[in-house]
Amino acid sequence: MKPRTFLLSAAALTLILILANLAWGSVKIPLDAVIDICLGQEVEKESWSFIVVESRLPQALTALLAGASLAIAGLLLQTAFNNPLAGPSILGVNSGAGLGVAVVMLLLGGSISGNGFMLSGTLAMLAGAMAGAIVVLGVIIGFASMVKSNLMLLIIGIMVGYITSSAISLLNFFSTTEGVFSYTIWGLGDFSGISTGQMPFFATATLAGLFGALLLIKPLNALLLGERYAANLGVNVRLTRVGLLLCTGWLTAVVTAYCGPISFIGLAVPHIARLLLQSSDHRWVVPATMLTGSIVALLCNLLCVLPGDLGIIPLNAVTPLFGAPVIIYVIVNQRKIQYFN
Amino acid sequence: MNTTAVIEGRRVTLGYREGKERVELFADVDFSLYRGELTALLGINGAGKSTLLRTMSATQPCLSGEILLGGVNLADLSERERAQRIGVVFTEKHLAGGLRVHELVALGRYPYTGFFGRLDRHDRERVEEVMVQAGIAHKRDAYLSQLSDGERQKAFIAKALAQESDVILLDEPTAFLDLPSRIETLMLLHRLAEECGKTILLSTHDVEQALVLADRLWLLSPQYGLECGVTEDMILSGRLDRLFPSESIRFDPEHGSYYPLVRSGAPVRLRAGNATLLHWAINLLNRNGFSCLIDKEEATSPDEKAARKSDSIPAISIEASHRIVLTTGERHRVLNSFEALADAIKRLKSV
Structure with missing residues (x-):
């Protein structure tokens, strides 16, 4: 597909999916009413306007930004580790961030306080997630210098994921019922957790990370040839690597x-x-x-609210349904896929 | 020929650090590369060829000493300046199979382009030019993963050309290639040195082709360190013979190739119609455990004179490959092929 055609049609599809996300849900709202609400006009029921603006719009925006952030984090990791099967979840970065959140929610009771400063609520979780993600990335980089095989590094990533998961289970075992409950709900994943009030911070944080990724485009291309070629072409490899990993860690942690x-x-x-x-x-x-x-995140969110009155399907029950087949397809066809060879 | 050194090493100590340990491969070596010359770096695996090339391209620091590029210390150049002066071709695993040839070559413009790597008209023209120079223009839109090994090497050489660097360093560019691609690649590099004035250093195991095309040789061996010189000087001073530590590998200065030393015992007298027949007859006889006494008009050594007198030594006379006369004692046998000769001497040996 021509790059321009692709980007234009993807942008159009994104818009359509945002509208669909606004219209779809446990309360049926006609599409023309949704469009009227978006254009700031009065609609027949005030509750519709409230639902769309206060609930569905933040959720759609969250999906839009979170999807882009996670996908970029994956791309950066794949190029940084020279391994098309790398990704934040398979290398354990997700679970590292999860462990950080668990420490904050279960061990520290939801807030971090030191001498003179205090982080509470979501900000504390964010700090925990960032610390967890960066620690796991550091561990993986450490192993990457020891283990030359890409496949073995992936398996180490999976093992690190297991270790963090069991740390999380242990934390769960020793913590209060309410703590476990809220952590379990968080662990199911969903895009509806961000209120209109939190949206400016979330949007700024993710957009900053995405902007960082745009700055890395030129060195990323050189890194496709491997570190030595990149260094010879004038890339400051160490600086680029730090940039890549901070960017990946930040995006994964925020989301x-x-x-x-x-x-x-x-x-x-x-x-x-x-x-x-x-x-x-x-x-x-x-x-x-x-x-x-x-697009994928908006689509998954749409599937989550599909049952309507019956409730919401957890996000993590939907993402593997589309993601795993893609990976299996890629592995089965790797001889035919250019970037694998 | 302009003999100013483009790149010069002074008392360079090669090696690497493993944790706190310093592993020295070679201490205090001096070297120079000259404009418009193709230099071949020869040596066994593990001798340190790759380390030397990586040190010269500044992807790995030297432990001591300095490498000067046009009089300026390599370590003092910025990454961009260095990238504009030294281009490399390595054998390294990469994820670039999804890049098209012209996209790879365009990466060679990296040190010249701006923040997002956009190519201007001059950049695009250079990319097309160097693809023609490297003989890969017909594959400009192919993915790297679709190329043969030889074509991929040309594409990477084109990338190095796009860098417009004076110096190009290549680490075993002919490894994994079939014979025609090896020769083609070396011819391409020779042409680039001669016609475009590039300064090229490549490491290789293709000694025979390198001796034909390289202006200078750098020999790297654990015992003698780095020895540099014009190809013919190096051959005639016998330095190639001691490049490999093994006793059973010999260098043949006449033909410019290495050959395995076979244990030859029983003597046989040999006369041949021309040099080619002589060469291959010796080849056959040596392989089968005979040492040859070449019949010339005059015997040179007392041993040979003594041997010639003795009739107990079999004699072989070759006029053409289908006319070979084998004399043992009083008996003459006419053989019509080297195959028949091989059979006959094998039977001789078992007697």
């Missing part, structure tokens, strides 16, 4: 703190983008991955 540990979007979406573009050039792959991540 995980607010929406729970969401799997597969980071792993699968970069593949969809590269396969459809038939290119590895990051100047196209980066924006395409962002848009595709948003």
